[in-house]
Amino acid sequence: MRIPGTPAALLASAAAAVTALAALCGCTVQPPGADGKHGLPVHVRLPDGGGAGSGRTAGAGQPAPRVLWSRGDSGPAVRELQARLRQIAWLTGGPTGSYDGPTEQAVSGFQGRRGLARTGATDTETWRRLVAMTRPPGRWELYPMGGQPVDAADPRCLAGRVLCISKSSRTLRWMVDGRTLSTMSVRFGTEYTPTREGVFSVYWKSRHHVSTLYDAPMPYALFFSGGQAVHYSYDFAARGYAGGSHGCVNVRDETAMASLFAQVRIGDKVVVHW
Numbered sequence: 001m002r003i004p005g006t007p008a009a010l011l012a013s014a015a016a017a018v019t020a021l022a023a024l025c026g027c028t029v030q031p032p033g034a035d036g037k038h039g040l041p042v043h044v045r046l047p048d049g050g051g052a053g054s055g056r057t058a059g060a061g062q063p064a065p066r067v068l069w070s071r072g073d074s075g076p077a078v079r080e081l082q083a084r085l086r087q088i089a090w091l092t093g094g095p096t097g098s099y100d101g102p103t104e105q106a107v108s109g110f111q112g113r114r115g116l117a118r119t120g121a122t123d124t125e126t127w128r129r130l131v132a133m134t135r136p137p138g139r140w141e142l143y144p145m146g147g148q149p150v151d152a153a154d155p156r157c158l159a160g161r162v163l164c165i166s167k168s169s170r171t172l173r174w175m176v177d178g179r180t181l182s183t184m185s186v187r188f189g190t191e192y193t194p195t196r197e198g199v200f201s202v203y204w205k206s207r208h209h210v211s212t213l214y215d216a217p218m219p220y221a222l223f224f225s226g227g228q229a230v231h232y233s234y235d236f237a238a239r240g241y242a243g244g245s246h247g248c249v250n251v252r253d254e255t256a257m258a259s260l261f262a263q264v265r266i267g268d269k270v271v272v273h274w
Contacts, residue, residue, distance in 0.1 A: 070121035083137035145240035146185025189247035200224040220261035224270040232257040
């Protein structure tokens with residue numbers, strides 16, 4: 001079959017079509033040289049949905065990293081994220097286990113410093129970079145200000161009215177006939193002023209007590225062994241587990257301690273255990 005038209009006209013028509021297609025695709029094509037041959041193609045430009053601020057950190061054509069946690073999320077994984085951010089001084093408060101504004105700002109700062117899109121959400125690439133720079137946080141790095149889960153109740157706490165205090169989990173259970181009515185985080189004495197362990201009973205309640213030995217306030221004090229008492233601690237509320245008591249059982253939550261003080265009676269049992 002014969003195609004009408006001269007060979008030169010056909011070649012010119014084909015060249016025009018190739019040039020138009022190249023322009024549509026965003027390619028720059030070298031013009032033919034004096035010998036009629038094309039040079040090497042240059043500057044192939046593909047459509048790009050990425051770029052600075054787009055949230056894409058993968059290569060061209062690759063999907064953006066999957067978001068793991070973002071503002072409003074909560075749980076143990078968020079607590080670990082916050083603990084790791086604290087290790088490299090991107091976060092000062094917490095961990096709380098809640099992905100709040102300060103956490104979002106810390107993640108955004110970390111991302112910007114490492115050339116990642118500053119979304120404030122923790123995606124797979126952000127998490128990979130953070131894990132590579134930090135170590136697995138210890139238990140008390142995860143709970144420096146309290147909020148940790150309680151461990152199982154000591155068998156001696158399962159009957160009657162009992163303040164069941166665990167040194168292992170650093171928690172206090174208020175129990176009546178084996179049922180837990182409330183729990184709260186507590187801290188204990190230091191190495192040189194340890195909190196005594198064993199079974200005791202509340203022998204004195206003092207709402208506005210001040211220590212005569214240390215000249216320190218001991219609000220809502222429930223004395224159970226000599227000068228040792230369960231009481232609210234301003235220092236614990238401010239510094240968390242960075243400090244310690246002179247042997248007392250410190251409670252961080254003032255509202256919870258006020259409620260406990262109102263419920264506990266003289267003679268109620270106190271069990272301090274590991």
